[in-house]
Amino acid sequence: MLGTAGAAGAAGLVAGGAAGSGIAVAAQDRPAPLTGIGTGHIPFEGAHQAGIVEPTQARGHLVAFDLAAGADRAAAAALLRRWSDAVRAMTAAGHPSTPAGYDDQVAGDAGPSSLTVTFGFGRGFFTRTGLTAQLPAALAPLPDFPSDALDPRRSDGDLWVQIGADDALVAFHALRVIQKAARDAAGVRWQMNGFNRTPGATPAPMTGRNLMGQIDGTNNPRPSQPDFARKVFVPASGAPSSGSPAWMAGGSYAVVRRIRMLLDSWDHLSVTAQERVIGRRKSDGAPLSGGTETTAVDLDAFVHGSLAIAGDAHIRVAAPASNSGATMLRRAFSYHDGIGEDGAPDAGLLFVAWQADPMRGFVPVQRKLDGGDGLSRFLRHEASGLFAVPGGAGPGEYVGQRLLEG
């Protein structure tokens, strides 16, 4: 287990032999204890997959795979078994390990650092594996939105993997392990890198900011709310009315959008103008109808004869009250891929929205935003995907087992 060896220089050195060299090289008998962000541990097993309700990590990778020609149901099952076993090992508490053959030791010295790896299925997965009878109705293709400027090469995919960790090397290592464990069964279709604030950079945990500088995610549903599970997760009964088959019990649907922010245009606006576009104060996220960040938005408040929250303000158009209660859990990473071909930052949001049913979450909200959101002038949706994310694996199980062996 080379991957679990700590660094030289820490306590606990004993004499040992370097493999193949014949010269005495000190080895450590046990790793030193972790104390910092490396200790963060999110269990792989559970009713839901990890990486949905937990706080976003400092570093993220999104990657989509297409199954290889000829990869059948058995090959797909073996793939999900390899992936699940690898993630179970890498996310263990303390000093995680990596299955033999996949370990480049990039994460060797670090703790799990809140690593999560989340797996989803795109429509293509069901046709290629002969599982069309199990295709969820909720996985119907997203409608075309008039403002979309989608790149099909960075959209969709048979399989989708979301990786998050508070250490960039831990996240990169997990990405490489996932790629290597795919073997010949699947190849990378697209891959994107993202980030969020590092824990401890702010005085207290707080709602994150996006690259427009806006506090983003204030009105997200919270696990403490009584209807949270109903909004985000497919019921354990796999109720047919939800458009989901039984194997999706405890699962969720992820809408993934690469949303470029036109930051040069945005930064030309005054802060007051930016606040009018969003409907919240930029410095602390308080709605322009008054209060603090967490004060309920009053869409009917007037100031000096005008709506405090403008008619096309983002938080008005996106509000559940404006969309028959439609809501979703947004859990995004920012991205920044340097300077684009147009000379402006190629930067924005790797938007990931979670819901029990996309037709009662992302779709109606995006339909409304696409036409009426003042913010949409500063955004460009460049890639899109919709994935069925099954429930979590139990002990000894792999993710998707109830689909693939159902």
Place this chain on the structure above:
Amino acid sequence: MLGTAGAAGAAGLVAGGAAGSGIAVAAQDRPAPLTGIGTGHIPFEGAHQAGIVEPTQARGHLVAFDLAAGADRAAAAALLRRWSDAVRAMTAAGHPSTPAGYDDQVAGDAGPSSLTVTFGFGRGFFTRTGLTAQLPAALAPLPDFPSDALDPRRSDGDLWVQIGADDALVAFHALRVIQKAARDAAGVRWQMNGFNRTPGATPAPMTGRNLMGQIDGTNNPRPSQPDFARKVFVPASGAPSSGSPAWMAGGSYAVVRRIRMLLDSWDHLSVTAQERVIGRRKSDGAPLSGGTETTAVDLDAFVHGSLAIAGDAHIRVAAPASNSGATMLRRAFSYHDGIGEDGAPDAGLLFVAWQADPMRGFVPVQRKLDGGDGLSRFLRHEASGLFAVPGGAGPGEYVGQRLLEG
């Protein structure tokens, strides 16, 4: 000073007025105290610029600018003044601020998070500003190395800026401020993003690993060594023998190389084969001649009739003992720009090497590595730059003032 306002929800809320709304919005009278990595503070002022001897941060940006046509010495001086003032403000202890007009509030809630911003001059800077008499001899173009595969669009530049911070939003914010403060005086030539381990991910601070999984930087010169300053910095006297003019006193020369790692090929080697290529044990960095990571390498040690450190092992070919004592301070960021056009990871090292004289640092070592290093088969140098990094600014000074007003 919107940029200094803390998040709502913390202690210390008082009633206030939202600008332009007329509705009471709570405001904070003072930011909450920082306790985590946000508190990291590296002073901007000093004999040397920040970002050379300090530990690498979790996130880095490298960006090169070319002066605009017609930008003269006065325009360049004003640019360096704007940049220095902005960095002085952003790197202040506690809750930093940002000069008005440049603040997108992306870093609003965070502490300085060990932010450093380091400025350097390329050869073009001297010709465009009419300062050719001040061009350091040490800034002679790097020789062509036969294995180089350099992209001129991502190489060189009139001005070079290195940004590092332990929080990705703080680093991104600084990059945007630097770009905006360039105004019409300079435009971005190229820009690259990098990363390192997050503080606290490992049990104790340790030498970092690169994306090959190798502990990298063990034999770096250390500030505690008596000849450290002589190797890394131009003497305060600006001794002519060093090839540096007086304005470079306290400065250093940065060699910047984008070095792609051919990770798929590398990962096909066994760990034993990788260790032979490097000359160190992968798990803990101990040299194959014995000991622990920090044990001096014994290039003459034999095992079973063979050299313990192979003839073409990286640490042998790069060793000062193999290069007439030539050495440099390597301070790199890893990079990962997703999947390359060849289907392999576009990932590797943003190598930054610091030395008092490139002809006694990078150049002789790279000449030797280029021909004889077993590791070179797994690397591709894709971009290159050499920059004169002047000494640090004193109170009220800007970086480069001794050049531009000398």
